Amino acid sequence: MTPIDDTFSEPVGGTPVGQEPATGTSKKRKPRGGTPAPAYRAGFVSFIGRPNVGKSTLTNALVGEKIAITSDKPQTTRRAIRGIVHRGDGQIIVVDTPGIHRPRTLLGERLNALVKSTLGDVDVIGFCVPANEKIGPGDRFINEQLDLFPRAKKVAILTKMDVATRTEAIDQLAELGMLRDWDTVIPLSALTGEQVDVLSSELVKLMPVSAQLYPDEAVTDEMDDDRIAEYIREAALDGVRDELPHSIAVSVEDTIVREDKPLVEIYANIYVERDSQKGIIIGHRGERLREVGRVARAQIEPLVGSKVFLSLQVKVAKDWQRDPKMLGRLGF
Numbered sequence: 001m002t003p004i005d006d007t008f009s010e011p012v013g014g015t016p017v018g019q020e021p022a023t024g025t026s027k028k029r030k031p032r033g034g035t036p037a038p039a040y041r042a043g044f045v046s047f048i049g050r051p052n053v054g055k056s057t058l059t060n061a062l063v064g065e066k067i068a069i070t071s072d073k074p075q076t077t078r079r080a081i082r083g084i085v086h087r088g089d090g091q092i093i094v095v096d097t098p099g100i101h102r103p104r105t106l107l108g109e110r111l112n113a114l115v116k117s118t119l120g121d122v123d124v125i126g127f128c129v130p131a132n133e134k135i136g137p138g139d140r141f142i143n144e145q146l147d148l149f150p151r152a153k154k155v156a157i158l159t160k161m162d163v164a165t166r167t168e169a170i171d172q173l174a175e176l177g178m179l180r181d182w183d184t185v186i187p188l189s190a191l192t193g194e195q196v197d198v199l200s201s202e203l204v205k206l207m208p209v210s211a212q213l214y215p216d217e218a219v220t221d222e223m224d225d226d227r228i229a230e231y232i233r234e235a236a237l238d239g240v241r242d243e244l245p246h247s248i249a250v251s252v253e254d255t256i257v258r259e260d261k262p263l264v265e266i267y268a269n270i271y272v273e274r275d276s277q278k279g280i281i282i283g284h285r286g287e288r289l290r291e292v293g294r295v296a297r298a299q300i301e302p303l304v305g306s307k308v309f310l311s312l313q314v315k316v317a318k319d320w321q322r323d324p325k326m327l328g329r330l331g332f
């Protein structure tokens with residue numbers, strides 16, 4: 001076990017919340033409640049398909065905002081949220097899967113098992129095939145795997161229509177129709193945006209009737225945590241020298257949206273590798289750490305769209321860069 005020294009905790013900035021218990025909801029863990037409006041629908045979709053068929057581009061086009069690929073955490077089983085589509089009639093949450101492929105090794109089989117556990121609880125699976133490439137054995141293999149998820153609705157998405165000829169597109173639609181009885185088939189181009197709105201409205205129709213699952217402003221909650229950690233790390237790095245920059249890592253432990261006041265509470269740890277480094281980060285009487293918090297908070301508040309209470313703890317995790325457990329915890 002990595003010894004973690006936890007002797008210094010410095011809440012920084014924002015409204016001091018003192019000892020009062022947090023009455024808000026954890027942004028990550030608890031979806032917002034409320035009575036569902038009539039026919040409001042919300043649920044999860046995962047796009048699958050061979051590499052390079054345009055899944056990421058499609059996610060970005062649907063969500064309407066370029067999402068940096070910062071949420072990939074291949075070594076964890078956690079389901080990564082790639083994007084959230086907010087519509088008047090519902091919410092579509094796009095979740096990531098590492099990609100199904102023909103298993104050649106035990107590792108391959110295990111990876112596929114992981115994908116299956118993720119796909120086991122999505123509402124819709126979007127099977128992506130490029131309009132300009134013939135359906136091959138890889139596509140057929142993935143299509144066969146879809147039988148393992150009887151609960152999910154299945155949508156065929158013909159991607160890259162902008163580079164396909166009319167004949168290619170018609171042939172592909174016919175081929176897709178022979179693979180299975182799809183809930184719907186949508187030809188589109190994520191690059192030009194053509195028909196992306198049609199996919200969006202078809203997807204929402206296939207989602208279960210539900211209350212809103214994420215707040216209006218959320219684009220992806222994974223990404224927010226990563227961005228917040230990065231802002232804090234940047235602020236902590238400012239002005240430090242030698243080997244210290246490589247020894248600093250930040251993890252956001254909890255984010256709580258207060259319901260009693262317009263405030264988001266963020267609890268984060270700054271890890272260093274040695275006691276001497278801890279002193280540098282904290283500074284004389286905690287002055288430097290307060291400055292780190294102030295600088296980070298100025299960047300985080302516009303991101304979350306609210307006042308922020310930021311609690312930073314500096315911890316020593318000896319040699320965390322060589323500790324698999326710590327690396328996992330830090331998202332590496």
Ligand SMILES: Nc1nc2c(ncn2[C@@H]2O[C@H](COP(=O)(O)OP(=O)(O)OP(=O)(O)O)[C@@H](O)[C@H]2O)c(=O)[nH]1
Pocket residue numbers: 050051052053054055056057058099159160161162163188189190191192
């Ligand atoms: N012409 C055209 N190119 C596209 C379209 N969508 C994606 N591409 C291109 O296809 C390539 C692969 O796109 P990605 O979105 O990264 O594909 P992916 O399926 O997420 O790939 P993996 O992450 O490897 O699984 C990129 O060069 C994209 O620019 C489209 O609608 N039209």
